[in-house]
Amino acid sequence: MSEKTDEKKLKEELLSEGANDVILAKADVTDINQMEELVKKAIEKFNSIDVLVNNAGITRDNLLLRMSEEDFDKVIDVNLKGTYIVTKLVTKYMMKQRKGSVINLSSVVGVVGNSGQCNYSASKAGIIGFTKSIAKELASRNIRVNAVAPGFIETDMTDVLSDNVKEDIYKQIPLNRMGSAKEVAELIYFLGEDTSSYITGQVINVDGGMVM
Numbered sequence: 305m306s307e308k309t310d311e312k313k314l315k316e317e318l319l320s321e322g323a324n325d326v327i328l329a330k331a332d333v334t335d336i337n338q339m340e341e342l343v344k345k346a347i348e349k350f351n352s353i354d355v356l357v358n359n360a361g362i363t364r365d366n367l368l369l370r371m372s373e374e375d376f377d378k379v380i381d382v383n384l385k386g387t388y389i390v391t392k393l394v395t396k397y398m399m400k401q402r403k404g405s406v407i408n409l410s411s412v413v414g415v416v417g418n419s420g421q422c423n424y425s426a427s428k429a430g431i432i433g434f435t436k437s438i439a440k441e442l443a444s445r446n447i448r449v450n451a452v453a454p455g456f457i458e459t460d461m462t463d464v465l466s467d468n469v470k471e472d473i474y475k476q477i478p479l480n481r482m483g484s485a486k487e488v489a490e491l492i493y494f495l496g497e498d499t500s501s502y503i504t505g506q507v508i509n510v511d512g513g514m515v516m
Contacts, residue, residue, distance in 0.1 A: 359409045363379065402445050410435070455511025
């Protein structure tokens with residue numbers, strides 16, 4: 305299946321699920337010029353940006369002594385600096401609107417750390433500090449900023465884990481299961497809606513009680 309076919313299929317799926325209109329655009333979150341063009345396209349199409357979800361993220365796992373400087377920098381650039389760049393560009397328009405909701409994707413490893421993921425954990429911990437700081441800066445303009453910190457979520461990556469590994473994971477989780485992408489998405493949706501209008505500067509774990 306070609307890239308254009310994939311994009312067409314995704315657009316049709318979003319429209320069938322109730323979206324009024326959809327534009328798909330690709331850009332590198334670490335490149336401020338590319339992101340500026342993407343944000344301009346969104347403003348030109350929809351006249352406003354009401355919700356921003358910073359979800360771009362990568363991993364380059366390794367133990368500290370084996371981790372290259374390149375792998376450390378790349379994870380920080382995409383996960384943390386990318387969040388800074390996009391938030392800076394989008395909130396400029398939200399400030400004019402005097403309304404908006406920013407949802408940043410962190411992780412429970414940003415709260416408790418994880419062996420072999422010092423770069424990823426640092427980037428996700430940075431997002432938590434960034435979220436709390438920006439929430440304080442933008443609250444007077446009625447812009448809310450929150451972070452979502454997923455735990456173990458069922459994905460293609462976790463599907464390949466052996467039953468023994470999964471059992472070890474379940475032992476860490478009081479609800480004794482992994483979460484679903486839908487459960488994370490529903491929290492993000494809630495934080496973007498006016499029903500969460502009195503929530504800002506928070507980090508909400510979606511982890512089945514793994515981190516309390």
